[in-house]
Amino acid sequence: MIQPDEIIRSKRKTLAISIDAFGKLTVRAPIACSKERIFAFLQAKEGWILRKKAERTGAGIQLPSENLHGYALLLLGKPCKISVEKTDKVGYDSAQQRIILPEKNTKTRLVRWLKENAERILTDVTAQKAKEMGVAYTSLSIGSARGRWGSCSGKNEIRYTFRLLYAPKPVIEYVVVHELAHIRHKNHSKSFWQEVERYIPDWKIRRKWLKTHGALMEIL
Ligand SMILES: [Zn+2]
Structure with missing residues (x-):
């Protein structure tokens, strides 16, 4: 809704x-x-x-490699403005929904910051959901893949793209449960979706968000 x-x-x-x-x-x-x-x-x-x-919010437009100042991206589903300032550190101003970035290596620093935060949040949510679902994964990593939000290998290695950080938390949870459900079902069979539905009853709505926001994959 x-x-x-x-x-x-x-x-x-x-x-x-x-x-x-x-x-x-x-x-x-x-x-x-x-x-x-x-x-x-x-x-x-x-x-x-x-x-x-x-x-x-900039989706569908590639962010430029330099002069990111004034651009906006989504952070956990909320618009967040990029502010390039005279600083060495990357900062986050939650009150004003701003990411503060240094003038030097702006884009690299932004991607690193997004990856670190994606890893922190996804590690948390994955551990929590795995416990709830009674499954065990072998490893978790964050990549820069554009084609997919997450994957689960035959050896149950979970991989996500850092771009998931653009999505609202409920959508992130859906992707996590989706990948964890692949531990028991290595396909998209009826039983796979039943497993997903047990933990995310409104998974269709959450998946729809990813479909309508597919352009987010391309912005950075
Ligand atoms: Zn799948």
């Missing part, structure tokens, strides 16, 4: 939506308009909203 970032009520008669440069979704609604009507409206406009959000 699409959640608006802000609902502004006023003496207007119709509903309207807008998406700003960072993918923020604002709904303008009549004062007495019910939540249900707003959500039904958003549902009907889902395709448009997702497309716009992806455009606005």
Whole structure:
């Protein structure tokens, strides 16, 4: 379900939506308009909203190799602005949703930072889900693959792309459960999906996010 970032009520008669440069979704609604009507409206406009959000957050556009300042990317599903400053360290300002990067080797430092954080989060979620599912994997690694979000080898080695860090946490959890389910089922059979569904009942919605945001694979 699409959640608006802000609902502004006023003496207007119709509903309207807008998406700003960072993918923020604002709904303008009549004062007495019910939540249900707003959500039904958003549902009907889902395709448009997702497309716009992806455009606005830089998805579908390659980030330049230099001068990343002012660009935005998604971090755990939320738009995050890149700020290049006179600093040696990479920093993250959660209040303003900014990644602060040094002027030197900006892109390399950004990728390294994304990889480190992807590894931290994915190690955590994978350990937790493996325990829940009662399966054991042999290793976990983070790569830069563009074609796939994750994989599980015949020897149960789990591999993810750091780009998963762009996705909201529930979507990351779906990918983790998907790969872990491959420990028992080395295919995409009916039993495989049943296993996924046991842990992620709404896996279809989460998988859809990855499909509509496939362009994220290409931005960096
Ligand atoms: Zn699979």
